[in-house]
Amino acid sequence: MYYVLSLLTQIGIYAVIALSFNLALGFTGIINLSHISFLALGAYTTAILYTQFGMSFGVVMVLSGLLSGCVALFLIYACRKLRGDYLALGTLSFHFVIYSFIRNLETITGGTRGLIVDRPAFINDGINFFIMVVGLAVVFTFILARIVRSPFGTLLGAVRDDEKLARALGKDSQLLKVKAIVISAFITGVMGGVLAFFLRYVHPDFFFLYELVTILTIVIIGGLASLRGTLIATFIVLLIPEILRFVALPSSIIGPSRQILYSIILLLILLIHSRGILGKVDLH
Amino acid sequence: MAPILQVAKLAKRFGGNQALAQVSFSAEKSEITAIIGPNGSGKSTLFNLLASTLVKDSGTILIDAKTVTDKSDHILAKEMLSRTFQDTRIFTYLTIRQHMELALSTKDQSLIKSFFARQENNDDAINNALNWVGLEHDLNEMGANLSYGQTKLLTLAMAIAKNHKILLLDEPVAGVNPKLRKKIAKILQKLRSAGETILLIEHDMDFVLSLADKIIVLDLGKVIMEGTPKQILASKNVLKAYLGR
Amino acid sequence: MEYYIQFMINGLITGSIYAVVAAGFSLIYNTHKFVHFAHGAVVMVGGYLFHTFFLLEWNIIVAALMAAMVTGGLALGLYQLTYAVFYKKRAGNVILLMASIALLLLINNVLQLFYGAQATVVKAFPVTEGLEFWGAIITPVQIIIIAVSLILLGLLYILMTYTQLGKMMRAVADNDELSLIIGIPRDNVKRFSFFIGSFIGALGGVLVSLQEALVPSRGTYLIIKGFTGAVIGGIESVPASIIGSYLLGFIENISIIYLPSDYKITISFGLLFLFLIFSPGGLYALFFKDRVSK
Ligand SMILES: Nc1ncnc2c1ncn2[C@@H]1O[C@H](COP(=O)(O)OP(=O)(O)O)[C@@H](O)[C@H]1O
Ligand SMILES: [Mg+2]
Numbered sequence: 153m154y155y156v157l158s159l160l161t162q163i164g165i166y167a168v169i170a171l172s173f174n175l176a177l178g179f180t181g182i183i184n185l186s187h188i189s190f191l192a193l194g195a196y197t198t199a200i201l202y203t204q205f206g207m208s209f210g211v212v213m214v215l216s217g218l219l220s221g222c223v224a225l226f227l228i229y230a231c232r233k234l235r236g237d238y239l240a241l242g243t244l245s246f247h248f249v250i251y252s253f254i255r256n257l258e259t260i261t262g263g264t265r266g267l268i269v270d271r272p273a274f275i276n277d278g279i280n281f282f283i284m285v286v287g288l289a290v291v292f293t294f295i296l297a298r299i300v301r302s303p304f305g306t307l308l309g310a311v312r313d314d315e316k317l318a319r320a321l322g323k324d325s326q327l328l329k330v331k332a333i334v335i336s337a338f339i340t341g342v343m344g345g346v347l348a349f350f351l352r353y354v355h356p357d358f359f360f361l362y363e364l365v366t367i368l369t370i371v372i373i374g375g376l377a378s379l380r381g382t383l384i385a386t387f388i389v390l391l392i393p394e395i396l397r398f399v400a401l402p403s404s405i406i407g408p409s410r411q412i413l414y415s416i417i418l419l420l421i422l423l424i425h426s427r428g429i430l431g432k433v434d435l436h
Numbered sequence: 437m438a439p440i441l442q443v444a445k446l447a448k449r450f451g452g453n454q455a456l457a458q459v460s461f462s463a464e465k466s467e468i469t470a471i472i473g474p475n476g477s478g479k480s481t482l483f484n485l486l487a488s489t490l491v492k493d494s495g496t497i498l499i500d501a502k503t504v505t506d507k508s509d510h511i512l513a514k515e516m517l518s519r520t521f522q523d524t525r526i527f528t529y530l531t532i533r534q535h536m537e538l539a540l541s542t543k544d545q546s547l548i549k550s551f552f553a554r555q556e557n558n559d560d561a562i563n564n565a566l567n568w569v570g571l572e573h574d575l576n577e578m579g580a581n582l583s584y585g586q587t588k589l590l591t592l593a594m595a596i597a598k599n600h601k602i603l604l605l606d607e608p609v610a611g612v613n614p615k616l617r618k619k620i621a622k623i624l625q626k627l628r629s630a631g632e633t634i635l636l637i638e639h640d641m642d643f644v645l646s647l648a649d650k651i652i653v654l655d656l657g658k659v660i661m662e663g664t665p666k667q668i669l670a671s672k673n674v675l676k677a678y679l680g681r
Numbered sequence: 682m683e684y685y686i687q688f689m690i691n692g693l694i695t696g697s698i699y700a701v702v703a704a705g706f707s708l709i710y711n712t713h714k715f716v717h718f719a720h721g722a723v724v725m726v727g728g729y730l731f732h733t734f735f736l737l738e739w740n741i742i743v744a745a746l747m748a749a750m751v752t753g754g755l756a757l758g759l760y761q762l763t764y765a766v767f768y769k770k771r772a773g774n775v776i777l778l779m780a781s782i783a784l785l786l787l788i789n790n791v792l793q794l795f796y797g798a799q800a801t802v803v804k805a806f807p808v809t810e811g812l813e814f815w816g817a818i819i820t821p822v823q824i825i826i827i828a829v830s831l832i833l834l835g836l837l838y839i840l841m842t843y844t845q846l847g848k849m850m851r852a853v854a855d856n857d858e859l860s861l862i863i864g865i866p867r868d869n870v871k872r873f874s875f876f877i878g879s880f881i882g883a884l885g886g887v888l889v890s891l892q893e894a895l896v897p898s899r900g901t902y903l904i905i906k907g908f909t910g911a912v913i914g915g916i917e918s919v920p921a922s923i924i925g926s927y928l929l930g931f932i933e934n935i936s937i938i939y940l941p942s943d944y945k946i947t948i949s950f951g952l953l954f955l956f957l958i959f960s961p962g963g964l965y966a967l968f969f970k971d972r973v974s975k
Contacts, residue, residue: 183775230958237774241716242957248905248950256943263943303541304550306534313527313579320487320521321538321598322514331547361901365786368779377529404797408790415787422780423766433529436773 157278159394164285165347167386168292170370171379172339178376178433179300180332181312183240186227186247187367190220190337192254192359194344199267199354200260202345209272213345220341221334223250228333232326236436247361255356266355269348285346292339297379299335308332309377312433362411369418375431384429389414438501440465440633441486441602446495448481455481456657459495463602463650468624468634470644473654479637480522482654483604486635487519488512499601514542518600520591522607522637526579532590533575536562539594565597569623585616592623596632603627603634609643621647645669687817688934694823696930697830698888700923702907703914704837705882707922710911711854712874713764715774718781720882721904722788725897727752727883728890729796732803741805749883756879757872759784764875785901792897800894826888833884834923840877841919850874902946909953915965925963 169191176182194216202212231242254261261267275281299305310318311325311332318325348354366389374385393410401409427434439462446459456478463469471479484490486497488509497505499516513519527535540561562575571589573582582590588608595603608624609617624647627634638644644651645665653661653668661671706720727748734744763784767777806825811818841847849870852860861867889895889903907926914925932952933945940948960967 230954234957234961237716237778238957238961240775240778242954245909245950245953245957249947249954252944252947252950256941256947258943298551299547302550302553303537304547306530306537309530309534310527310538313529314525316489317521317525317527318538319489319510320513320519320525321594322510322542323538324510335547361782362786365783368782372779405794407798408793411786411790412794415783415790418783419763419780419787422772422776422783423763425770425772435776435779 154278157282159390161278161282161285161350163386163390164282164289165343165350166367166370166390167383168289168343169340170367170374170382170386171293171296172336172343173367174371174374174376174379174382175296175300175308176333176336177371178378178431179305179312180308180329182228182329182333183236183243184227184333184336185240185244185364186250187336187340188359188361188364189247189250190224190340191344191347191363192250192354192356193220193223194341195348195354195359196254196261196267196344197341198345198348199269202272202349203268203270209274213342216345217338217341220344221338224333224337225330228330244361247364251356251360254359261356264356266353269352269354271349271352275349281350285350288342288346292342293379293383296339300377300379304331312377365411365414365418369414369421372418372421372435373428375428376435377432378428378430381428381430389417392417437465439463440500441469441635442496442498442501443486444496444498446482446485446497447493448478448485448490449493454657456485459654459657459659461652461659461662463633463635465633466628466631467649468628468636468647470636470638470648470651471654472637472639472641472644472651474639477654478657479639479654480606481657483519483606483635483637486604487517514599516601517604518595518598518602519604520595520606520608522610524584524587524591526582526587526590528580529578531576531578532566532571532573532582533559533562535579535590535594536565536575536597539597540565542599561597566593568596568626569593570619585612588612588616588620592620596627601633603632604637605634606637607639608636609638609640617643684938686815688938689931690814690817690819690823692931692934693827693927694819694892694930695934696910696927697827698885698892698903699906699910699926699930701830701833701885701888702882702903703910703922703926704834704919705878705880705885706904706907707911707916707919708837708850708874708881709878710916711919712850712871714857715764715777716781716908717764717878718778718904718908719759719784719788720878720907721900721902722785722792722897723752723756723879723900724882724886724889724903725792725895725900726755726788727886728803728895729792729801729886729897730883731805731887731890732796732801732895735803735805745884745887748887749880752883752886753876753880757876760872760875765872785904789897789900792900796895796897798897800896802894803890805891822891826892829884829888833881837877837881837919846870846873905953906949909949909956912953912956912961912963915963917962918965921963921965 173187176184197216197219198212201207201215202209227243227246231239234242255263275284307323307328310323311328315325370385370389371382373389374381393413396406396409421428441463443462444460446456448456459482471482473479481490485492488505488507492505496503504512537558540558559575569589569592571586571593573586592608609620621643624634636648648665651663651665651668652659661668661673702724706717709717709720730748730751731744734747735741763780764777767780806822809821811820841851849865852865853867853870857867906929910926910929911922913929914923915921929949933949936945936948956963
């Protein structure tokens with residue numbers, strides 16, 4: 153029971169992280185390979201402000217989102233001249249920068265020792281925690297769905313499909329990208345806080361490139377620019393490795409097998425150039 | 437009345453390649469001003485400078501006697517310029533309706549407003565705009581599924597529907613069949629009688645001679661001649677530049 | 682003063698390894714025009730295979746060359762299964778980048794299944810006392826690393842400059858389409874360059890194994906370093922990439938004088954980010970701008 157609940161909670165958290173990644177990648181066409189850094193920033197903000205400074209839960213959540221949002225603002229500004237794979241590489245290298253700072257700023261982040269995170273009493277219980285995650289997932293999914301279906305969502309699609317044409321129609325593509333990535337980073341930052349509470353511990357290696365592959369796999373399997381696809385794919389991708397558990401393999405094999413599975417799935421989907429389950433657009 | 441567009445000594449260089457050199461000309465309101473010249477003579481570069489998609493090296497551009505070169509491309513587009521591109525551009529994964537909504541709407545940038553706004557039905561305005569170019573198609577069709585001719589018409593419809601003072605059309609009939617070519621020529625005539633100011637790039641002489649009020653001939657980045665179709669036709673100079681290549 | 686010489690020597694050692702990693706990577710980049718991130722994992726495959734062959738009590742040079750050959754072959758196999766398919770489908774660079782990250786993860790974890798996540802020590806040379814040069818210490822193994830990498834890069838230079846194959850690779854790097862038109866067997870040249878790049882990378886892995894214990898995930902760091910070196914020097918040119926990598930080695934080691942040693946990675950990641958933003962073509966593009974802009 154505890155196992156199932158914890159798995160469902162994890163699915164809820166990853167779903168929101170993947171949905172907000174899709175807002176940038178699928179709906180706006182921003183190849184942001186530092187998405188995991190926004191998760192890390194939120195998680196560490198929460199770990200530090202809640203556990204060490206004793207700030208209240210709500211304030212900590214909002215600040216986690218805001219910090220991620222602000223850093224995203226900086227990133228998209230810094231990368232404003234980059235397009236295509238160079239944007240991907242720019243954001244990827246930014247991810248490494250954030251990762252190395254988290255590792256090295258030992259006095260603040262605990263470095264490679266990580267940080268213990270206390271849980272607020274009201275979500276100490278697994279069921280309550282799960283209910284909170286479901287609540288957040290519903291709210292964020294609703295907000296994202298509303299955004300992508302509104303005229304604003306059409307603007308994002310225009311920027312994704314042809315930035316030059318969007319500008320020729322008088323649309324400020326740069327501002328639109330800023331808004332999209334800040335929303336994406338804000339939500340991810342909040343979920344980083346939730347993840348920190350969920351794990352009760354944060355470590356730099358939880359937020360490295362490898363985790364990005366999980367999110368990327370979810371979004372590509374679900375399909376770009378489809379929220380429903382991402383939701384379905386989160387279940388599939390997080391449940392598949394659970395099968396390995398039942399084959400009674402030692403954990404030294406389960407860990408790598410899980411990642412091998414993800415990377416093979418991602419490779420296969422890219423290879424057959426499929427749009428995934430419900431994808432609406434192709435990756436270029 | 438002063439010309440609506442005045443360009444003086446406009447210059448642009450790409451590395452060692454002087455794409456435009458000291459280009460000066462003007463265009464009158466409610467006229468079709470055609471810009472012709474062989475491939476690579478700098479026509480599209482001129483449009484990119486007018487639209488501020490590229491930054492000029494030197495020179496001035498006045499629209500309605502006001503200098504506009506300090507404005508960024510999207511603001512200029514929003515306030516006064518509509519344009520089409522030589523490499524016909526559309527939004528691959530947006531529907532025709534969404535294309536036209538983007539062209540027609542002016543104040544939809546606000547996330548908050550857009551978040552709480554009700555979906556409006558502006559199909560009438562959209563159909564109206566599409567009627568201008570005679571594009572009859574299911575509004576829910578995606579850009580990716582349109583034929584080349586349809587994309588040409590759609591981009592034209594977007595440019596016309598969008599708020600503007602001047603229309604910049606870069607080779608609107610390049611690569612289209614003779615039937616569609618006639619259709620587009622008619623659209624241009626209709627636009628002209630409706631009082632539109634049009635700058636038209638085209639390298640087919642015959643097409644331009646029948647439509648334009650004024651023709652500007654570019655070669656190797658320089659204006660080598662400027663005049664009415666009749667004057668251009670009379671000039672052996674230009675014809676030689678054309679046929680000699 | 683001695684202090685500085687020591688850091689310079691350390692920089693030279695680190696730089697040598699980065700340069701070998703970057704040379705293979707940059708060769709592949711230039712003939713293919715995409716970022717092959719999985720190269721880092723290929724480097725580790727070389728190191729681990731060397732370890733295995735060495736345990737079989739093969740001669741050390743034979744073990745190293747065989748490790749490089751087998752790694753090159755395996756890499757070429759993966760190439761055929763993945764990148765070649767993407768090429769046929771004309772997939773964009775973003776897809777290739779994502780695929781290469783997936784491949785990096787895949788190979789990393791396969792290595793982990795075979796060899797475990799813990800450190801694997803290759804005792805190819807007995808631990809000996811360092812020699813002293815002007816007050817700085819350098820061990821014989823480190824001299825070997827520096828020498829081998831210089832020889833390797835020299836051989837690569839000869840291959841690229843004086844052989845028919847090298848000239849063909851340069852032609853493909855210069856202009857993909859044109860090389861086909863003038864009758865170069867482009868696809869085979871690309872395959873060959875991928876093999877050679879991986880071969881060199883694998884020898885980089887061998888060098889790594891001489892100086893430190895192997896861990897599968899080390900490949901990720903190595904490729905980031907190699908990539909950073911290439912970007913600093915200029916990714917469009919193999920020699921520039923190599924010079925950039927030596928530079929990175931020096932910068933990292935000199936930075937330790939002023940910062941805690943953990944900040945080494947922050948420095949190189951930060952440099953990578955700054956270069957990508959301000960001068961994606963690296964120092965090469967900064968100094969030879971006219972040649973780069975079209
Ligand atoms: N963005 C650019 N970068 C470099 N050179 C350019 C660019 N755009 C145009 N050119 C060059 O400027 C010259 C004029 O091009 P263009 O304006 O497109 O000609 P046209 O539209 O008359 O065919 C050509 O030599 C072209 O190669
Ligand atoms: Mg042109």
